[in-house]
């Protein structure tokens with residue numbers, strides 16, 4: 001039998017946490033034959049509620065779940081974890097400046113980085129979900145220097161999946177037959193959902209999305225803004241932000257990273273820029289990646305047209321500005 005994998009979820013008493021932990025315990029993240037031990041962290045005001053989540057996990061009698069730790073102690077939570085999904089953070093409240101939210105999250109990600117550095121498994125894989133996701137991941141990387149850069153990522157898979165969903169809805173093809181969209185840049189409204197290399201699997205073979213949709217005006221306009229603003233649309237409808245789709249996408253992100261992407265398919269992940277596609281080095285930027293043997297690599301050689309270039313640069317500029325703001329909070 002396989003040894004259990006230890007999976008940390010921070011902010012586990014929150015909305016996304018509540019949707020995510022049962023998915024992990026059912027094998028959605030790491031596969032149906034991989035036992036797991038869940039480490040759940042939240043802050044003291046949420047301790048009682050966190051304990052309630054633990055009670056429900058026990059009550060669910062998940063066969064793959066070999067243990068549950070629910071704690072408000074960061075080091076205890078991080079001890080020997082193999083996967084860390086960082087969902088906990090300080091939300092933007094009415095009347096708060098962007099800089100104030102940044103400052104709260106910088107201090108959270110700085111201290112959690114140190115705990116991971118000290119207590120996690122040496123090859124821990126980290127996924128930051130909490131916003132500002134790319135910049136929180138960058139701060140985490142800065143303050144956990146012994147964790148390899150390649151092991152620190154942020155979530156843009158939700159945006160990627162939203163783009164697949166929009167193409168499927170528009171064309172009537174199953175979402176599983178649409179692939180290779182790209183989310184470039186920041187997990188924010190400046191992200192660029194790019195369909196220039198995306199394809200649909202049709203009964204007549206793979207066809208470019210542009211050919212199947214046959215409406216460039218829609219693809220260059222409403223499609224992009226719908227994906228960029230989908231988070232706000234969910235808040236408007238549910239009066240709460242996306243939770244089940246965020247949790248499901250976090251599972252997709254880790255599963256593909258650990259178990260590999262299917263042949264001929266890429267996904268979007270926020271990773272440290274190495275300068276590919278003339279994206280400035282030193283920011284966590286969402287790229288198209290393939291994964292094999294537990295490692296991601298940026299897909300190379302895709303043609304970037306003028307329209308795309310402007311959009312890749314604009315979202316990079318925002319990330320540089322966020323990086324400067326984050327450093328000014330240190």
Ligand code: NAI
Nearest residue numbers: 011013014015016042043046088089129130131155158246
């Ligand atoms: P939530 O407010 O329901 O839950 C957040 C939880 O984090 C709360 O239980 C809170 O007590 C906890 N928390 C706060 N500070 C903490 C700390 N220092 N350590 C551990 N836990 C801490 O929020 P929700 O809806 O679950 O969203 C969580 C985060 O994910 C937010 O930052 C949200 O903006 C972000 N998000 C990111 C998405 C993405 O695609 N990257 C998609 C959707 C949400």
